[in-house]
Amino acid sequence: MALSSNKRSNSTEEVATTEFSDISSKLEIFLLTALLKRSFSVKVENLNPFLSIEKINLKEIVHLNPAVEPLSWMLGSWISEPLGEGSYPTIKPFKYMEEVQITHVGQPILNISFNGFNPETKKPMHRECGFMRIKPGTNKVAFISAQNTGIVEIEEGEVKDQELTLASQSVARMSFAKEPHVQQITRTFRLTEEGKLEQTVFMATNQQPLLQHLHITYTRSS
């Protein structure tokens, strides 16, 4: 009897312990979920609803995919400082302002947008968006880009330390694109010792050889 009562009391303790650990792990899960929801919703609530998910500071939420680590120095929001300079033998030299967003969403890809503006009127000028990928296990980079002028292109090249050099492998355009037609594009991105991002673009058209079109330095804005 005593034994059986002991047994009962042991098993009651066991049940109580199991129930307690069940409750405590449920509580843990509940608290963790609430915490996660809160930290995510705080970030989402703070956003302008017209901003895309990529503009959330994803570095805090999603880890950078190691595949694109060699390009991590490009990540961030950048603004031209000083103004960019454009030239070509056939056009009047010009200055321009440009905003750049280089983000990631945890994929082995960087998402890129360039938005150029007239520095005086602030009217939109050239716009471009695309993706950068790295051939796994190499320093070979591909930049896939679509431009508002009706051009789409794929550039390939290499990243070495904090410098990326690219040359177009294919350039295509809409059937009603204005002449001159771009035939070739080369670019260099470089992180300077002062932590600024520099871009230089050369192009060849069906009327001119490969010559510099753009040079711009960006300061990190976030």
Ligand code: HEM
């Ligand atoms: C890879 C990027 C770019 C390519 C391939 C490109 C291509 C071209 C081409 C083919 C021309 C015509 C040249 C000629 O008439 O001989 C041109 C002109 C021009 N581009 Fe770009 N461009 C690029 C980026 C930009 C950017 C970022 C800006 C400024 C935000 C810009 C501003 C201009 C201006 C102001 C002209 C002169 C337009 C005119 O006089 O009618 N371009 N570009």
